Amino acid sequence: MAGWVKKPPDVRRNELLDSAQDLFFSKGYEATTVADIMEQAGVSKGGFYHHFTSKDDLLEALVERMAARALARLQPILEEKGLDAVACMNAVLSRSRQLKAEDAPVIRATFDIVFRPENVALYHRLNRAVNRVMMPLFVDIITRGKMEGRFRIDDPTTTAEIIVQLGASTYNAVARAIEAIGTPQADEAAAALDERLRQHGLAIDRILGLPDGTLVYSEPGFAKAVLNVPAGRKR
Amino acid sequence: MAGWVKKPPDVRRNELLDSAQDLFFSKGYEATTVADIMEQAGVSKGGFYHHFTSKDDLLEALVERMAARALARLQPILEEKGLDAVACMNAVLSRSRQLKAEDAPVIRATFDIVFRPENVALYHRLNRAVNRVMMPLFVDIITRGKMEGRFRIDDPTTTAEIIVQLGASTYNAVARAIEAIGTPQADEAAAALDERLRQHGLAIDRILGLPDGTLVYSEPGFAKAVLNVPAGRKR
Numbered sequence: 001m002a003g004w005v006k007k008p009p010d011v012r013r014n015e016l017l018d019s020a021q022d023l024f025f026s027k028g029y030e031a032t033t034v035a036d037i038m039e040q041a042g043v044s045k046g047g048f049y050h051h052f053t054s055k056d057d058l059l060e061a062l063v064e065r066m067a068a069r070a071l072a073r074l075q076p077i078l079e080e081k082g083l084d085a086v087a088c089m090n091a092v093l094s095r096s097r098q099l100k101a102e103d104a105p106v107i108r109a110t111f112d113i114v115f116r117p118e119n120v121a122l123y124h125r126l127n128r129a130v131n132r133v134m135m136p137l138f139v140d141i142i143t144r145g146k147m148e149g150r151f152r153i154d155d156p157t158t159t160a161e162i163i164v165q166l167g168a169s170t171y172n173a174v175a176r177a178i179e180a181i182g183t184p185q186a187d188e189a190a191a192a193l194d195e196r197l198r199q200h201g202l203a204i205d206r207i208l209g210l211p212d213g214t215l216v217y218s219e220p221g222f223a224k225a226v227l228n229v230p231a232g233r234k235r
Numbered sequence: 236m237a238g239w240v241k242k243p244p245d246v247r248r249n250e251l252l253d254s255a256q257d258l259f260f261s262k263g264y265e266a267t268t269v270a271d272i273m274e275q276a277g278v279s280k281g282g283f284y285h286h287f288t289s290k291d292d293l294l295e296a297l298v299e300r301m302a303a304r305a306l307a308r309l310q311p312i313l314e315e316k317g318l319d320a321v322a323c324m325n326a327v328l329s330r331s332r333q334l335k336a337e338d339a340p341v342i343r344a345t346f347d348i349v350f351r352p353e354n355v356a357l358y359h360r361l362n363r364a365v366n367r368v369m370m371p372l373f374v375d376i377i378t379r380g381k382m383e384g385r386f387r388i389d390d391p392t393t394t395a396e397i398i399v400q401l402g403a404s405t406y407n408a409v410a411r412a413i414e415a416i417g418t419p420q421a422d423e424a425a426a427a428l429d430e431r432l433r434q435h436g437l438a439i440d441r442i443l444g445l446p447d448g449t450l451v452y453s454e455p456g457f458a459k460a461v462l463n464v465p466a467g468r469k470r
Binding site: 120121122124125128154155158159161162164165166168169171172196199200202203206207209 | 355356357359360363389390393394396397399400401403404406407431434435437438441442444
């Protein structure tokens with residue numbers, strides 16, 4: 001243990017997050033204890049609880065960090081020249097899918113934790129954390145779409161709030177697809193999730209006052225590409 | 236204590252729910268212990284844990300019972316002659332508002348518990364319970380609206396899932412209105428919630444493919460009528 005080594009708080013916090021992420025993937029979330037994380041990061045008990053109140057709290061911070069990193073890779077799209085709000089939204093959705101496919105093992109491992117029935121409260125907590133990080137991006141694009149006269153909406157912040165919250169309505173479809181992994185129904189459940197995501201995109205078109213099918217929220221094969229990979233940890 | 240008196244399990248369960256409801260309103264949720272509930276209901280520890288795993292679990296059952304009672308008073312609307320799906324949906328929304336106004340002290344007391352920041356996980360748990368109870372009603376109406384050619388939607392179950400989940404997007408607006416109660420900003424926050432609910436109704440119009448303003452989701456003064464009453468328990 002090197003818990004007494006003086007480091008800036010942010011560095012310590014990130015080391016704790018890195019250690020926890022490694023352990024969650026190698027041992028599994030349930031099997032990893034706060035003591036394991038402290039030992040791997042070389043941080044004292046006081047050091048851990050200075051940054052996090054619990055293991056769930058740390059997982060929320062980990063998911064928040066993942067979302068912030070994704071946001072950093074989506075944000076430049078808003079600066080690209082010649083994109084109207086619709087093109088911008090579609091570029092964000094497309095890059096999001098690409099990031100999810102690249103990070104499939106991590107996403108799969110995270111989903112394996114949060115989509116357990118007993119972890120539904122944790123799911124909503126993490127979902128809120130992601131939405132908090134992503135809200136400003138959507139407010140920006142929706143404000144632009146309203147100014148361009150393309151999005152027929154009243155208040156961009158309310159509309160963004162509605163759209164990000166809508167994500168949670170896919171819970172059952174995602175849970176079913178995860179449960180089916182490794183069974184003969186896996187492909188069918190993944191295709192059902194793709195179709196569910198398409199209808200999700202349709203709801204967002206409607207809320208924004210766009211013609212049906214304007215926003216591309218999913219593609220056939222997307223759910224399978226993200227879910228049917230080995231999770232980035234021992235099962 | 237009369238815990239040894241033999242009664243059918245359903246009767247016992249309802250007595251536990253009644254006792255808990257009384258105590259939550261008189262003492263407050265946080266201050267009420269499982270032991271208090273057992274004593275008031277005259278039920279042994281084994282009897283309590285036969286029905287519920289915890290106080291939160293009992294609260295979920297209580298909210299589920301409230302939702303089931305509301306559903307029983309909404310269901311007859313679907314049997315009324317001469318209502319198309321739009322009229323039916325508006326009648327359900329209007330009767331819901333009426334029930335909420337009648338039950339204002341109970342709703343206020345429940346909101347005082349679930350909208351505390353530390354209880355956000357409980358909020359989502361209770362919200363899921365209410366949605367589970369209400370889903371079949373919405374699936375019925377939406378199926379009818381699709382058959383009538385009035386609702387432009389694909390799958391009624393998916394659409395119902397999206398619409399009930401959308402409710403959670405009003406969390407921040409409700410939380411702000413509750414927080415403002417008793418302050419000079421109370422009326423303003425209640426009016427902001429009314430406006431937020433109006434926009435919520437607009438989103439549902441759009442998702443169903445109806446002209447804006449078809450469904451009446453709120454009325455000016457509604458939020459104030461429900462929230463600005465003394466909660467049905469000591470504060």
